[in-house]
Amino acid sequence: MIIRETVNVEKQAIEAKKAAKTLSLLSTEKKNEALLIVAETLEAEYQTILAANEADLEKGREQGYEAAYIDRLALTKERIFDFAEGLRQVAKLEDPIGDIQSSWTLENGLHVEKVTVPLGVIGMIYEARPNVTADATGLALKSGNAIVLKGGSSALFSNKAIVAVIHRALEKTAIPKEAVQFIASTDREATQALFTMKEHIDVLIPRGGASLINAVVNNATVPVLETGVGNCHIYIDKEADIEKALKVLVNAKTDRPAVCNAAETVIVHKAWFDINRDALIKTFADNGITAHGDEYAVRHIPNAQVANEEDWANEYLSLDIAVKVVESVDEAIQHIDQYGTKHSEAIITENKATARQFMNLVDASAIYHNASTRFTDGGALGFGAEIGISTQKLHARGPMGLPALTTIKFLMTGDGQIR
Amino acid sequence: MIIRETVNVEKQAIEAKKAAKTLSLLSTEKKNEALLIVAETLEAEYQTILAANEADLEKGREQGYEAAYIDRLALTKERIFDFAEGLRQVAKLEDPIGDIQSSWTLENGLHVEKVTVPLGVIGMIYEARPNVTADATGLALKSGNAIVLKGGSSALFSNKAIVAVIHRALEKTAIPKEAVQFIASTDREATQALFTMKEHIDVLIPRGGASLINAVVNNATVPVLETGVGNCHIYIDKEADIEKALKVLVNAKTDRPAVCNAAETVIVHKAWFDINRDALIKTFADNGITAHGDEYAVRHIPNAQVANEEDWANEYLSLDIAVKVVESVDEAIQHIDQYGTKHSEAIITENKATARQFMNLVDASAIYHNASTRFTDGGALGFGAEIGISTQKLHARGPMGLPALTTIKFLMTGDGQIR
Structure with missing residues (x-):
């Protein structure tokens, strides 16, 4: 079982990595167009999502979850339309990719450019809230990153339905649908497989309670953007x-x-x-x-x-x-x-x-x-949508918007320069 | 034994953290003055360092180390004067701390400042080269960080002597000497204790071969700045x-x-x-x-x-x-x-x-x-001294100078604003 789940997750991560290459080269227009189509499709197909959500809620009630938990899990037409609105907001944000942050020429004529590029593949590990599925996908795609989503098992049907809608929408766009991967297995091994897949996943972002976040921080060899626990x-x-x-x-x-x-x-x-x-x-x-x-x-x-x-x-x-x-x-x-x-x-x-x-x-x-x-x-500070609030000191601190999902590359152009 | 080493290392890390607070508030002038005094003292006391280095070399020859290894370990008067010169260069670099990167006022009057601050305490884990002891210390202090040094056991006497000189020099400066901690134990547990000391150490920087770097990346829960393996x-x-x-x-x-x-x-x-x-x-x-x-x-x-x-x-x-x-x-x-x-x-x-x-x-x-x-x-790209070359995508990529040793803080000033 452990081996099978690991193999499946790895297959998905490899697909994501491949799609990330295509995605990293897309123009801002193509990415925004795709986000708007996803938004539209979420609205058009909100009833499928509600039906799936009902299945999660029923399971939750059967298992005796508390009211507050059920409340975080529950979707309405309005909440799904809010997801769509969130994607439209992300489409309006400035594209962080492709910026030449600085450039200079060395005395020997070697020209250096420092450019902003996507991180690559983001692994998102989160708990009950199904809105993260749509929100995180929007931020990842806008910043040219593929995303591997691992949501809480209590929202499994809802998340699957949201991702199915996103996939149907992406088929009409320049973004390969493989750029959004959803790990459907509720097996613990499936999550743990993500922790060490350094070759395929560039960063893990856990969102949820302290125990989820600590599990990721303590077990992952993939770099982590630690979020959210606020004492x-x-x-x-x-x-x-x-x-x-x-x-x-x-x-x-x-x-x-x-x-x-x-x-x-x-x-x-x-x-x-x-x-x-x-x-x-x-x-x-x-x-x-x-x-x-x-x-x-x-x-x-x-x-x-x-x-x-x-x-x-x-x-x-x-x-x-x-x-x-x-x-x-x-x-x-x-x-x-x-x-x-x-x-x-x-x-x-x-x-x-x-x-x-x-x-x-x-x-x-x-x-x-x-x-x-x-x-x-x-939102309150004026950064636009956030993927989480970083409580670590490296890479990003505080509310993380699109720039937190990027890195840089040095591109050097020469004419045979040696040292 | 394990427990004793862990306790000792923790004591040193706590001292470093305390010193980091003082250091973080020092002016550029005070920090530069301290670096110049350290440089001067290294030159004045080069003979003590050479004597200690001779002890390392003798041990190395006894243990049959290869010539290339011995060569990396060997110090000369000129190399020690180079350390001093390196510190003087760092003193000349722009201070990355205290910069207000941006500031704005929300509609409700809350004023927001995004300021550059030191990371806090840097854990440096490295192999034979004793120059890292002086170079890393210089970059850490200039950027307002305390540093916990864990060098390779083959350079133990040299590193101890260099740190002793640094400590004697710091006593004449505004920088508390506790800001530079050297882990003298050659016990494996001493290194491993650093891996998980998240409360006291803000980042680990490994410098050395692939096996050292992998050991840190795979075992540390403290965030790591991965450096240097270049295939x-x-x-x-x-x-x-x-x-x-x-x-x-x-x-x-x-x-x-x-x-x-x-x-x-x-x-x-x-x-x-x-x-x-x-x-x-x-x-x-x-x-x-x-x-x-x-x-x-x-x-x-x-x-x-x-x-x-x-x-x-x-x-x-x-x-x-x-x-x-x-x-x-x-x-x-x-x-x-x-x-x-x-x-x-x-x-x-x-x-x-x-x-x-x-x-x-x-x-x-x-x-x-x-x-x-x-x-x-x-150096070749014009960044000044580097603490290593990052091969990771988060926080810093490529040659890391002083800005890689900083993070940010949001400082909000209000008049009773609530949300």
């Missing part, structure tokens, strides 16, 4: 404005608790806490937030549970929050160093020097002064 | 100019056979081979090049051995060359796809369309038309 902190400094502090805290915690840029811990300076704790407690109560605290916090917040190592280290992805009381901004930074995931961190203070110190010393992709961590998002 | 090809097209072809071939093969941008295989179009094979054979003979060929090549080149899978896949790093005869440029590209290491590849042809096809379709960091692969080098 984000709001630090309320002793010189924080109370109104800004509570407004940002509520937004970062409650606007969309399940997303990666939501806050998971609030670190509060003791001087501020001692003065403002009644307002803080009322804010928690008014917004349905459950506090877990360190010893000092628990002593003063009614019904707060004692936070343990898990509380500090993991995302709640719910209306729970961990509360840590500190004596200084340095202690806050130390806590973030220890438990943060280098995603998004915020300081609330009226003291610019303290803010600057926090922004300089905290190691994260996005650091906020007096604003919510929720802005770490390609 | 480079020269493709002589049917429309190649004979003079350019032979000149480039000889240069790429014989100028410095042991380096990564040297040619290891020549792929020859059959039409060209059939006409020019006597000249090719004479060129091999005149330059001491030993040919290993495919069936057709072996039939026509006197004394050529039959090339096997190893010949196609590995670097010779000697005056040996593999010879493959093909019927088309497509077949040449396919061969490179199968065996190339994405380093440097060349085509010799007078046909611009064929050259363009080759340059578009070959997947490598540097692709040459009518020039030698030997130009893939930071």
Whole structure:
């Protein structure tokens, strides 16, 4: 079984790599044309996708998945039309490929060009959300990359149906349909086969929970673009404005608790806490937030549970929050160093020097002064569609748009130059 | 033993991480001043380094190392003064840190800055050459990074002496000496401990042979900047100019056979081979090049051995060359796809369309038309000192200078903005 799945996946990866060569040379016009045809076809065939989605939902209900999970899985006509709209937006984005970033001529006459090229083949490993199938495909194709999709088994029928529509659409375009591969096997080996296929796959992008991402990072020899786990902190400094502090805290915690840029811990300076704790407690109560605290916090917040190592280290992805009381901004930074995931961190203070110190010393992709961590998002920052939010430091950091799916090549033209 | 080494290495990595924070905030002037003091101290104390090097050489001779190996290990006063000169050159390079790459203000008034920052802590794993100790340290410090050095055991005394001099010099500067850590243990576990220390080390850079690089790539969970294995090809097209072809071939093969941008295989179009094979054979003979060929090549080149899978896949790093005869440029590209290491590849042809096809379709960091692969080098291309040549596609490709040792941060300044 292991061998068979590996062979099948390898066959698909090889097809993708071959298609990537054709795709890498297509003009912007041909690629955009293809994206628009895929968008149109998704709209025209939305009913097949809905039918397949119904099969996934039924299976999910049978297996007793939670409501939130079912909700992420469920498609509607509107959501499918949103996929199509997303592809049209991607068609409008600037093509990152073919740019000559710089060029120069050496003294010996050798002409050097540094050009932007596609990465090649992207391996996308993701969980329940079927929108990733359409969104990631659009971004990959626009940037001249082939894509191998491995979605969660709970969305299998939906994903298969979406890919079938994409394939039918691509047949009418200049993009070979082999540029979009979908691994239909739900076997664990099929996923693991992707981890080490360095000859055929140029990068793996995992999107999902911490356990999925860690499995990829710890087992892959193919380079990984690590995304998404956000154990984000709001630090309320002793010189924080109370109104800004509570407004940002509520937004970062409650606007969309399940997303990666939501806050998971609030670190509060003791001087501020001692003065403002009644307002803080009322804010928690008014917004349905459950506090877990360190010893000092628990002593003063009614019904707060004692936070343990898990509380500090993991995302709640719910209306729970961990509360840590500190004596200084340095202690806050130390806590973030220890438990943060280098995603998004915020300081609330009226003291610019303290803010600057926090922004300089905290190691994260996005650091906020007096604003919510929720802005770490390609759309919100004006980058257009994003393929994920990188929490690593190499290649891309923060929201990743089309440029993150490219690399460079040096092209040298000579007349017999030797060294 | 395993546990003890891991604990020691971790202690050093934590010290490096702490020092990296201080270092990341230093001005360009302070960093340059420190580099110049290190350079001066290396020159002043060259005799201690030579004495330590003598101990390594003696051990090497006792253990019967080959002459070429001993040669790479051996230091002279001049070579140590070259290290110092290298540091002075790095001091002159533009500081990549602190640049605001771009900044903009969202409609809601949130101000966004994208700034260049150091990676943090670099783990450098390398083999015999002691110059890497000084060169890598210089590039790391200039770009605001701490460095954990793990050199080959054959250069242990030399490396220890160089680091001791660097530490003595740093004590007179604003850079904490803990920013340069040297792992003195020759235990395998000490190296392996570095592979998974994600909390403290931001990137691993292996420099050395294929087996070292593969060990790091296959076992590290810390992100890796893969460097240097160059199985480079020269493709002589049917429309190649004979003079350019032979000149480039000889240069790429014989100028410095042991380096990564040297040619290891020549792929020859059959039409060209059939006409020019006597000249090719004479060129091999005149330059001491030993040919290993495919069936057709072996039939026509006197004394050529039959090339096997190893010949196609590995670097010779000697005056040996593999010879493959093909019927088309497509077949040449396919061969490179199968065996190339994405380093440097060349085509010799007078046909611009064929050259363009080759340059578009070959997947490598540097692709040459009518020039030698030997130009893939930071110095030759005008980038200044390089920390290695990346053969991967993420983050950095080709010769890596100071910008490859940086990442970015988004700094957002607001006034209570929420989403």
